[in-house]
Amino acid sequence: RVLAEKNGQERMYPASMTKLMTLLLACESGIAMDTPYVFDKDMLDPLIAQGASRVGFEPEEMVTFEDLLYGSILSSGGDATAALAEVVDGDEASFAKHMNRRAQDLGMFDTHFVNASGLHDDEHYSTARDIALLLEKTLENATCREILSTSVYTTSRNSVHPNGMEIRSVVELRMQDYQPEQVKFQGGKTGFTDQAGYCLASFAEQGSDTYIVVVAGGEEKDAPTQDTQKLYDLLCGASEQNPEQD
Template identity: 40%
Template sequence: MARKVKKKMPGIRVFVAFLLKVGIAAFVYKSIIIPGYQHIFEKEYDDKTSSYSSLKITPDPSVSTSSDKLNSPNAILIRLIDHTILMQKNSEEKIYPASLTKMMTAIVAIENLPDLKEEIKLTNSTFQGLYEADASMAGFRPGEQVMAIDLLYGVMLPSGAECCIALSDQIAGSEQNFVKIMNQKAADLGMDNTHFENATGLQNKNHYTTVKDLAILLSYALQNDTFREIFTSSRYFTQPTNKHPGGITFYSTMFEDLNNQNIIDGEILGGKTGYTDEAGLCLASLAKVGKQEYILISAGAKGDHYSEQYNITDALAVYNNIRK
């Protein structure tokens, strides 16, 4: 019996030694290896986000339209594949973005929503001040329970301010807290001349950006499949809700303003309009000409909802003058 116990002791020692080695290895992995990988990940993330802020300003003969002929005092045209600027006009001048703000609202919401099918309840406070400010609305009502994905389409197609507030409250607890996330995202992307004060684009002197910064934002956001799907949709049918048993049909303001016009040897794939008295007529659009995709951001055109849509006129002129 003593002989058997003696044989077991070395085995126990080996087992204990093995556990110690595992513990030491785990500690080393946690304290050295994991931070190392985290550093690499952070570098890769920095490289990815910085690529959107390092747009190359390169003369390119592909565009024959002079920027001086545009109605918009601020504009920038980007070839999406390599982020090369093909045409620009006062692209780093401060502008008011109006509802082009909602591109940031949408991408931040998409990236922070765990479930796009989650139901979100709109309350009376959701609508507070929006009607008085003459904000664009999607058509939802207080007490309505709406899926997050439907709110996102409501943000982008009919430019619904109540959808922006509902998403802000759900994600960050308040619009003010949500705007902090928007500004952090802008900083991460290198949008150095941008500051947001709200999620809707309502006029505020401290709510500003540049068309170049908006080009950085849109080129980034279009990498997200959900954002791209929404951005390129001409209409959308929401799910039935407790207030709208038949759902609501949304129509893209850009496609409505486009009014079946299109470009030669190409197609305007999607876009977002914006307008306030101070911002003028604005447009962020995506088009395919030949085999390439292009982004055009324009802002500040004279006119209003009842005049000729000079932001659309400019987009057609620029895209039609791209030579493949």
């Protein structure tokens, strides 16, 4: 049920909120968590050139499918999402087609994906309402929900990182100064490009209820987190006072 909405069906660029779909498809693939993947320089160099956010995986580094899942969300790693696309569908172009088919299945009719990470492309777009729907469906997958709620994860040990890499949730770091009072904040996915502005899709719990807030187009880095805090407190307070309020 929609409690409040402003420009929810206006087309916008989702930036790294895109990775919610990447996570969902990867978790739905049935690929074993311990499946190995080896990074190569040819895949990493273009991401570096584009200024994509990365987990920090290096050429010739062998990681697990589980490492890629957590890296794509907690670190918003473009290296992890590119690898997931390759493992699931062979290449990113095929994975993007998969993303669009799944978006249609979910009823995301105002969304079109071009890549697995959310790097800007004029034809890569969505709406706040569609992203909210995507997050809702993603949370129905137990593995996705666990990853989106995780604060810290250590990658598997390998020759490049003998002790693994400790990665922390970007969402939690952003929200640490803006904790809602009315609900228990659980997690979500940030996003930023010059064209998209600062974005945040998140979820919180109050008793047996789950609330989802999507904000996009922020001009300042803290704008989405500040607005998210205010919206959770406002919406939860309003819903308690007037359950029929939309």
